[in-house]
Amino acid sequence: MVSFLKTFFSVFIILMFIFILQGIWLYISELAGKDLDLSIVLKFLWFYSPRIVTLVLPLSILVTSLMVFGGFAERYEFAAMKSTGISLQRAMRSLSLFIVLLGITAFFFSNNVIPYSEYKWQNLRRNIQQFKPSIAIAEGQFNQIGEDFNIKVAEKSGERGEFLKEVIIHKKNMKRPSSNLIVIIAEDGELASIEGSNTLSLILNNGHYYEEMVEKDYKKQQREPFIKTYFEQYTINIDLTALNKKDVEQENNISNQNMFNIGELSTSIDSLSEAYSKDIERFSENMYYRTGSVKFVDKKTLTVVLNDTINSVLDIYPAHQRADIIAMAVNNANGTIQAAAAKKKDAKRKVRRLNKYEIALHEKIVLGIACIILFFIGAPLGAIIRKGGMGLPMVVAVVLFLTYHFIGIFAKNSAEDGSIHPFIGTWISTLIMLPLSVWLTYRATTDQGIVDFDQFGQRIARLFKKRAK
Structure with a gap:
């Protein structure tokens, strides 16, 4: 437990430092050349750092579990534990409890700390931009x-x-x-x-x-x-x-989905959904009235007896109304096409905004679950590969995390566009990792490797023998 905590905090601090340096590189154009005090720059980085915890924390857990359990297996400490009757499940029990508590803490951090820091950071960015209008x-x-x-x-x-x-x-x-x-x-x-x-x-x-x-x-x-x-x-x-005046503490009226907690996001999602539904309903009613159908409804006109001499709907109307109906139909068709195209763009924008709010809500929950699942990938995988330190475990951890991260990015982009549901877009990378964590934990607790090459070779040999017969 002590070894895991030491490694975890060391890896977490190193990765936070790396990601903060990346943030400085990304926003150097907003900070450079404005004669800012060092305290303002440090405050900018302080409010920026909570938003990168969502990346650093899962990666730190994955790297630490791989390094620590890989080191235990490499030094045959697990073999010594098993000889005294301590199984891998029992060795992981205290760490599993710690990771569950860490996942719960990550949820509250994401729900309370990150929205506050996001507002402060965006507010500070806007105030800094006003230091030099040419840069703004x-x-x-x-x-x-x-x-x-x-x-x-x-x-x-x-x-x-x-x-x-x-x-x-x-x-x-x-x-x-x-x-x-x-x-x-x-x-x-x-x-x-x-x-x-x-x-x-x-x-x-x-x-x-x-x-x-x-x-x-x-x-x-x-x-x-x-x-x-x-x-x-x-x-x-x-x-x-x-x-x-250069008042960096000035409060601006800014807001986005990252500045809300779960309760505020739920309320915003309900109001946005209701407003979107009413907007579509009003648009459909408006399109109906724009057709002009109400204007030409005449009970006397519609009592014409249908027979073989009527070739089209226009034949049931008087001659003086037919030209007006045709002209109105052409104008309505052109107007409807333009209105539908404009409404389509507006609806796409509103759906995208609504999807962002739903994604932000699910991200607050998925962070803690991802921490737990990545631990149950890293710990058994480290015990299987039997390699500690910063070499192979770091490479394996980075490959796994990049796979997890890029799947999440592609899925969230698709969810924003409405290609997939926001729930699926947010949870799909974690749900993909869940079966892998269960399988690796099973293989590690039953003293099996990732691939049993002897058994695989025996099956291939038996297959060739059957073909020879």
Whole structure:
């Protein structure tokens, strides 16, 4: 037990250090060049570390069990135990209890600690991005700068990313701050500021300025009045007073499925499912009314006696209505096709979001179960291969874990798209490992290897003898 705990904590710390270094490499662009204090960087890594425990903990258990039990078998300690009447099951009993308790702890950690740290980490990331707006502007997507501007650029260049190409800006109007009534499009631009100044100048070249006018009169507003101008150079001054405060503790209104515990996820899943069902129902009703069937329902018209002279449905309607029906049918068909295509994309997005919530819920449960199953793979496998240390056990553990991990990744991606159910996508890698753990435990407790080559050779020899006869 003591040997297992020492090895476990050593492996866990080493793997955490490796994965944290990988995290620094992934997010170096968000941390570098912003004059951040060391305390802020350490806080970033502190809030980032709980999310990688879901990878490090199962791998640590698998590696440790392989190393420890492989070392016991290599030093013939299991043979000594069996000579004194101690079986492998009894030797594993205390460790099995520890692993079960560790799995339960992993569940509570995943349910309580990880959502809190995820919120803090995402919140800190957003606050750090505001330290330098030029870095906060990512290519190919809208980025909020301050409270009034959303900026999208196709390409950035320059040492500090100050030169911009194909700039699109949505600016809020003071009369209607909830709407983006001003749109500015320019071929290129440049971010310029003076050291110590709270003003960022965005210089735009060769573009157009569009602004929708807000009229009090409803009839005038129906005309959709707007202002359009062309400019060769236009300068926008953005107040960075709020950004220059550099308050990394500011609380932002952000949320995703990784920030919720099981209770919150269950509530969100129910509300999302209900909203999705109602949305589909409203869409089907809307499509029915858009067909115009209600408009042409006329009891007098429909009392026409059916006979051989009627070749189509249009024949039962008066001649003056047939042209209107055909025109309406064509328009409805085109509108229905467009509406169905748009609704299909919207439904796919909503289903994907709902699947992510369901996957997040099952991941909190599967973590503890995976820890237990991987222990019952590593421990008997180490006793069978009879090799300890950091050599062969580490190779075997990495191969098994990568197999487990990549199966889970592919399954979760398929579950997000709706190809398979989120429950299957989350549990399939663990359920695949379950029979392997049972089989390896049976082979180890009955003193059998993975493959009995002598028995296999005897069966092949008997097979050839039968063919010869």
